[in-house]
Amino acid sequence: MKFGVIRFPGSCDEVDAVLACEPHGEAEILWHGDRDLKGVDVVVVPGGFSYGDYLRVGAIAQFSPVMDAVAELARAGGPVLGICNGFQVLCEAGLLPGALLPNTELRFVCRQVDVEVVNADTPFTSECATGDLLSIPVKHTTGRYYAPEETLAEMEDGGQVVLRYAEDHNPNGSANGIAGVSNGEGNVMGLMPHPEHAVDPLTGSADGARLFASLAAAAKVRVA
């Protein structure tokens, strides 16, 4: 199976994302100006500062030509994972509910946090068990997840809250401590923590690798 990692002008985590994918399958970078996804099975929208975060985080990147193809893959049930800025882009593109607002403390936060797997029955978390704690770093200024109350209630009931910051680990004031969410169909997910930076014990934790392993397993089932 093959992962595709998008590179926008201003992306900065796409190479780490490719390295995180490679133990689990092929991985290649997709340029934002191409409409062709080159036959990839999974798309990763990586972190960074696409289009300089101009206007609003993720606001301009949603209109990149490649995003039409990503939306098409998502509509067909293909797995799409947005990390940090990629999460913001997917929210702006309407592929995920909600929005990301400036951190409550208005500061850039860069630290290791524990996140709890709330729903292990997704293409992104199947290699985890519900209740598992994953140690993954966050690094962002605009990561406070927001959705209207009624939307939050629906998401909680529908299993769309996939990851939640452990108690006292919410770094940004996110509603309900939400760290990662999926769409209603369950095949598009966004999260603020960076699993691609947690794939080797040398850098403190390899817990993030479980998300990429889950994606590879889901894609193989889908292809078969």
Next chain:
Amino acid sequence: MRARVLIRPKEGILDPQGQAVERALPALGFDGVENVHVGRLVELDVDDTSKLPEMCERLLANPLIEDYEVLTVE
């Protein structure tokens, strides 16, 4: 036609920027200031002002978290 679009955080959504400014002003001796909110101003020349609301809905603002107000200048 010159237009100005004012974009502000939706009421009820926590606005830490506004709060930070609200706390800073009394520190400078400006008392009696409350309900401070920080938003954005977009200025643009447009041929057809009737398109402005759609521009706001689709790009200039995120209607989930922001309100917008369109003002035409001349």
